[in-house]
Amino acid sequence: MxxxxxxxxxxxxxxxxxxxxxxxxxxxxxxxxxxxxxxxxxxxxxxxxxxxxxxxxxxxxxxxxxxxxxxxxxxxxxxxxxxxxxxxxxxxxxxxxxxxxxxxxxxxxxxxxxxxxxxxxxxxxxxxxxxxxxxxxxxxxxxxxxxxxxxxxxxxxxxxxxxxxxxxxxxxxxxxxxxxxxxxxxxxxxxADIAPLAPGTDGVSRLLCVAAVTPRKGQHRLVEALAAVRDLPWTCECVGGLVHDPAYVAQLRELIARHGLTDRLRLTGPRSGAGLDAAYAAADLMVLTSYAETYGMAVTEALARGIPVLATDVGGVPEAVGRAPDGGVPGILVPPEDPGALAAELRGWFGEPDVRRRLKAAARARRAALDGxxxxxxxxxxxxxxxxxxxxxxx
CATH class of the missing domain: 3.40.50.2000 (Glycogen Phosphorylase B;)
Structure with missing residues (x-):
């Protein structure tokens, strides 16, 4: 939240x-x-x-x-x-x-x-x-x-x-x-508080990660996966606190620069109010690459806006992703130690319109069923x- x-x-x-x-x-x-x-x-x-x-x-x-x-x-x-x-x-x-x-x-x-x-x-x-x-x-x-x-x-x-x-x-x-x-x-x-549906950008290319920048949230794995799909037309915004582990933040910035992704992947720090609402509104896909989560509140915040999720299959994240009333799954879960799997799913997201339509429909249906x-x-x-x-x- x-x-x-x-x-x-x-x-x-x-x-x-x-x-x-x-x-x-x-x-x-x-x-x-x-x-x-x-x-x-x-x-x-x-x-x-x-x-x-x-x-x-x-x-x-x-x-x-x-x-x-x-x-x-x-x-x-x-x-x-x-x-x-x-x-x-x-x-x-x-x-x-x-x-x-x-x-x-x-x-x-x-x-x-x-x-x-x-x-x-x-x-x-x-x-x-x-x-x-x-x-x-x-x-x-x-x-x-x-x-x-x-x-x-x-x-x-x-x-x-x-x-x-x-x-x-x-x-x-x-x-x-x-x-x-x-x-x-x-x-x-x-x-979860139901929010207005996110209009997104072009429906595919704007990725959003909402999580404190710490080793447990695993943003370095997201960087590695995005580097493997640099040929795709994505941009990614990482919204979250930068003060919890300054050494990790510095390492992450160096990794982003090493892969030449500085112009496409931004660490914007914490956002609140209208700024955070705007970040969600522009998102086409939520990404979360944590090593450990007891639930994953950012997942349900995205779903509360009808945004599909790509996340690591850890802890309580599958519960947060959940299912729509018709059984549809509004997200994709990947093994936590496999950036290659994350990259493969990103290629699928960009390359398979039917997959995107299915995930978006499930996310909107899940949105209406979230508990408050x-x-x-x-x-x-x-x-x-x-x-x-x-x-x-x-x-």
């Missing part, structure tokens, strides 16, 4: 009011319960947008419609999931100061790296952890660092009564990898409502 989508939703949001029938019957809605939502620093930073940040912000808007008032707590900046001492102390103090038996939703980026801070609080707080990406699945980690983060995350997720993941694939991954009880891991997939964010908030609200009393309170 884009920052523009979040802002539009914020401006349009109206708190739920009793219906005429409820007023006539004298029924007054129950007061909102409170959930304390602990999110990472930078969740509101427009220079570093991410699907996880947008998801968190959208929940804050939509949960009140399902009975939960959100109190936001922003964790101190400190390199989560490996915070410095000051950030650790701030998080510990935030949790200590919450009242006994309070309902608390923690973003996994903040919670899962510090079990020594989080797990003791499970004795007195009703904790749920929202996992956007398992910590050890981040691309490029040193194996020992990944194993340490993996162990820390396992300790946290085993200690809390509820874990929320963003796809069925992610639920299965967390249950099997961390040995969690299946009834404690719940799914709340991201929603109300479904996400409803699922999350149900999880919060079922959190058990803490051991101290139950006694």
């Amino acid at each position: 884009t920052d523009a989508t979040v802002e539009r939703a914020r401006l349009a949001y109206v708190p739920a009011q009793p219906t005429a029938a409820e007023q006539h019957a004298g029924i007054i809605p129950m007061p909102l319960r409170t959930v304390h939502f602990v999110m990472p620093a930078g969740v509101d930073d427009p220079a570093a947008p991410s699907g996880g940040n947008a998801y968190d912000r959208r929940l804050c808007l939509d949960l009140p419609g399902f009975g939960w008032q959100v109190t936001r707590h922003i964790a101190a900046a400190g390199g989560w999931p490996r915070p410095d001492r000051a950030a650790r102390e701030t998080l510990a103090r935030t949790l200590r100061e919450l009242p006994d038996d309070a309902t608390v939703l923690l973003d996994g980026l903040v919670a899962c790296g510090v079990p020594e801070i989080v797990t003791p609080q499970a004795e007195r707080l009703r904790l749920a952890v929202l996992v956007h990406l398992p910590l050890g699945d981040e691309t490029g980690l040193d194996p020992r660092a990944a194993a340490d983060l993996d162990s820390r995350e396992r300790a946290v997720l085993r200690a809390v009564p509820a874990v929320v993941a963003t796809s069925d694939w992610a639920v299965r991954r967390l249950v099997s990898h961390h040995g969690l009880a299946p009834d404690r891991v719940h799914v709340a997939p991201p929603g 964010w109300a479904a996400t908030a409803r699922s999350l609200a149900a999880v919060l409502g079922r959190l058990p009393e803490t051991p101290g309170r139950a006694a």
Whole structure:
């Protein structure tokens, strides 16, 4: 979800009011319960947008419609999931100061790296952890660092009564990898706001990638694939933050220049509002070359505009692509380690009009069937409502 989508939703949001029938019957809605939502620093930073940040912000808007008032707590900046001492102390103090038996939703980026801070609080707080990406699945980690983060995350997720993941694939991954009880891991997939159909350009040649420029998003594989089809009349715009991994960004720019693609493949940085809407409106095909995705919100953002998708077959991406009501598939999935397959599918996209027509028809049909964010908030609200009393309170 884009920052523009979040802002539009914020401006349009109206708190739920009793219906005429409820007023006539004298029924007054129950007061909102409170959930304390602990999110990472930078969740509101427009220079570093991410699907996880947008998801968190959208929940804050939509949960009140399902009975939960959100109190936001922003964790101190400190390199989560490996915070410095000051950030650790701030998080510990935030949790200590919450009242006994309070309902608390923690973003996994903040919670899962510090079990020594989080797990003791499970004795007195009703904790749920929202996992956007398992910590050890981040691309490029040193194996020992990944194993340490993996162990820390396992300790946290085993200690809390509820874990929320963003796809069925992610639920299965967390249950099997961390040995969690299946009834404690719940799914709340991201929603999508239907947007105007993208007119595109000539219907084929404008490619768009919306993703932070990081090793996990694999833009270097996109560059290699595009270099292999340089004879085709494509242009490509990569929209996404450039501050997460400056070294990778520099390597990517050098790779683009080495292949002589500077005039055709642009890293435009993050966009929001009208600028991002314009990028989508001009796109004929969405491309995503990630190594790991628990869902793939950029996929459904494209489909919400009727744009077909070419993506790597990883994690929850097949769920995001989904199927149209008639069974049509609005995208093409390729193996994650095969730039050649990506290049071959690009040749097919350019060379086979019937393929393009089929994909575009399926994308438009899938667009009409996408779940909205109300479904996400409803699922999350149900999880919060079922959190058990803490051991101290139950006694």
